[in-house]
Amino acid sequence: MAEPKALVPASGHDKLMIGQSIAGIYVAHAILILGIVIVAFPIYYTFVASTHSLQTILRPPLPLLPGDRFVENYYEALFGGVGRIGGVSVATLLVNTTIVALGIAIGKIVISILSAYAIVFFRFPFRMVFFWLIFITLMLPVEVRILPTYKVMVDLGLIDTYTGLILPLIASATATLLFRQFFLTIPGELVEAARVDGAGPWRFFKDILLPLSRTNIAALFVILFIYGWTQYLWPLLVTNRNDMNTIVIALKKMISFADADTEWHLVMVTSMLAIVPPILVVVLMQRWFVRGLVDTEK
Amino acid sequence: MATVDLKDVRKVYAGGVEAVKGVSIAIPDKALCVLVGPSGCGKSTLLRMIAGLETISAGTCSIDGKVVNAVGPTERDIAMVFQNYALYPHMKVYDNMAYGLRNRGMPKDEVDKRVRTTAKTLELEHLLERRPRELSGGQRQRVAMGRAIVRNPKVFLFDEPLSNLDAKLRGQMRVEIKSLQRQLGVTSVYVTHDQLEAMTLADVLVVMNGGLVEQLGAPLDIYEKPASTFVASFIGAPPMNLLPLRGGQLVDAVTLPEIAGNAATIGFRPEDCEVGADGAVSGDGLRLMARVEGVEPVGAESFLYCAAGGGKIVVRVAGRTEVLVGDQLPIFARREKLHFFGSDGKRV
Known part of the structure; x- marks a missing residue:
């Protein structure tokens, strides 16, 4: 935790704002710190458990401080393979999940930005019909269409493939709507200026629309990456082989009903490793898109 | 080119x-x-x-x-x-x-x-x-x-x-x-x-x-x-004064020159107005009495907003003016500075 800076308001100003009292700041900080502790403690405890041996974990109480088996546990999980999921290593799971999450995030962005582009900037027959078709799918969650989708995937032989994991989750009404709303704010004069300047539809998209959408793309990427990373139901259905599992599914499979049957230390390691990539994406991308939001270029 | x-x-x-x-x-x-x-x-x-x-x-x-x-x-x-x-x-x-x-x-x-x-x-x-x-x-x-x-x-x-x-x-x-x-x-x-x-x-x-x-x-x-x-009132600032003619007559007119055709509207620009009684300005033209409702001195010129001839007119005078709101003012516009428009709004 940072140095005791309790008297300095979060904005960084060294003076109190009007109507602020020192007591108020203490109370506010106490509440905030309490909130952080409540949220962070389970994660910390998971980390602690991931550094102890299975025997220590199974013999309560679990110590509050990290143990000495950090390197062994993480090495075993990452490269050795976990028995209950057929000896597949967590590294494989991480690769799988990264491919799936990236595929879903990028695929959704590409498809939705293109469909929003078509709907907003082109006049074609049944334009509004297509818009409403996309819009209506918002009301159909994945679960509702899961059986037909599964059948299609089986027929296409896409079970246990990355394509099968990614493709059905790629269409996104939400992202399409988001891009549509953003595109609608682009002044018509800008479009016309580009036309006069000799930019065809593709050039306009590439040179003007994409650069202006950077912030939106970054924000969506963060959201969609995490959405892809945490997918549960669809990967559960469409993967049978252990080495095609995503980390969330594998984590579930690692846990047995019988406590003694479960390699808890490896489960904890896997949990910790499953958290890291989304956090990384949020932390890295957040800086990027906050900067984008601050200097809006409109 | x-x-x-x-x-x-x-x-x-x-x-x-x-x-x-x-x-x-x-x-x-x-x-x-x-x-x-x-x-x-x-x-x-x-x-x-x-x-x-x-x-x-x-x-x-x-x-x-x-x-x-x-x-x-x-x-x-x-x-x-x-x-x-x-x-x-x-x-x-x-x-x-x-x-x-x-x-x-x-x-x-x-x-x-x-x-x-x-x-x-x-x-x-x-x-x-x-x-x-x-x-x-x-x-x-x-x-x-x-x-x-x-x-x-x-x-x-x-x-x-x-x-x-x-x-x-x-x-x-x-x-x-x-x-x-x-x-x-x-x-x-x-x-x-x-x-x-x-x-x-x-x-x-x-x-x-x-x-x-x-x-x-x-x-x-x-x-x-x-x-x-339409053009008369759109081009020029302030726009041309347009007053309705009824049966060839204008309300408040002291003297009215011969009216072209069967004009329904008479027009004259604010800058073509002369202020002064019969003796001060002479010649053929439109002479009417106006009641001053507002004075806008802009420096180099002043605008007098008046009620006259059954409508509102603006009169431009050069420089400062001593005219006050409520004054009765004799206005004169020369014959050649008058514009006549028919009932369809077209020039006659």
Whole structure:
């Protein structure tokens, strides 16, 4: 935790704002710190458990401080393979999940930005019909269409493939709507200026629309990456082989009903490793898109 | 360079609204043609049809003798300056100006040369590396102009380019646009709703109303001989005084000259009014008594807002005035300064 800076308001100003009292700041900080502790403690405890041996974990109480088996546990999980999921290593799971999450995030962005582009900037027959078709799918969650989708995937032989994991989750009404709303704010004069300047539809998209959408793309990427990373139901259905599992599914499979049957230390390691990539994406991308939001270029 | 010819051009929108109802204008080479009119008169639609941004429902538009009805905006070789400048917000000034050239496949060093030359003309050299949001309104306006000039097109199209600037800057840019246009000798079409801009810029002035051309000609000709009450009240600031004639008579008139035809309206400009009783001003003309309702001293001149002849009139007097609100004032307008309009609003 940072140095005791309790008297300095979060904005960084060294003076109190009007109507602020020192007591108020203490109370506010106490509440905030309490909130952080409540949220962070389970994660910390998971980390602690991931550094102890299975025997220590199974013999309560679990110590509050990290143990000495950090390197062994993480090495075993990452490269050795976990028995209950057929000896597949967590590294494989991480690769799988990264491919799936990236595929879903990028695929959704590409498809939705293109469909929003078509709907907003082109006049074609049944334009509004297509818009409403996309819009209506918002009301159909994945679960509702899961059986037909599964059948299609089986027929296409896409079970246990990355394509099968990614493709059905790629269409996104939400992202399409988001891009549509953003595109609608682009002044018509800008479009016309580009036309006069000799930019065809593709050039306009590439040179003007994409650069202006950077912030939106970054924000969506963060959201969609995490959405892809945490997918549960669809990967559960469409993967049978252990080495095609995503980390969330594998984590579930690692846990047995019988406590003694479960390699808890490896489960904890896997949990910790499953958290890291989304956090990384949020932390890295957040800086990027906050900067984008601050200097809006409109 | 190029002429622009419009022949009976019409625009009917999908909903059946007819925005332009048959307009024919011939703009000679190197001329600056100003389309002026109130909002909704079809002037912007007409400009956009010349640009190729709107389809032409009927009639023909030719640039340089070639009918361009079916030609896209890119191939028409026109450049347009938009009301909100429409600069690409994510591009530097340099790239904003170079974009159109690059899209046409011009070699890099040629693009660079052209952009720098244009930037020099417009005194934009020190801004080339900035982005539009780092510029003031006037600077953005210049960049928008630069983007048009750098292309060296056949025709410039201006869509109310000065309406987002403050009054002082507007005056400056007006002079600058005029001299640039002269210097470059590019045929231009300029849309505005500001009659001052229209008067000062135009070689050919087109006054539009309700999708039709009300009057077309040299600015001062239009000023001196407005073709209708609409033009009379639109061109000139403050506008021409128009008073209704009933059975050839005017209320409050002391003397009324012979009335042309069966005019229904008599008009005279505020600056053509003389103030003074019978003895002070003499000659044939309209003489009427007015009651002063408001006085606006502007410095070099003063405007007297009066009730007279069954309507409201404005009288311009030079310099300061001693007239007070409530005064009864004898007004005189010479016979040759009077305008008569028929019951259909047309000049008689």
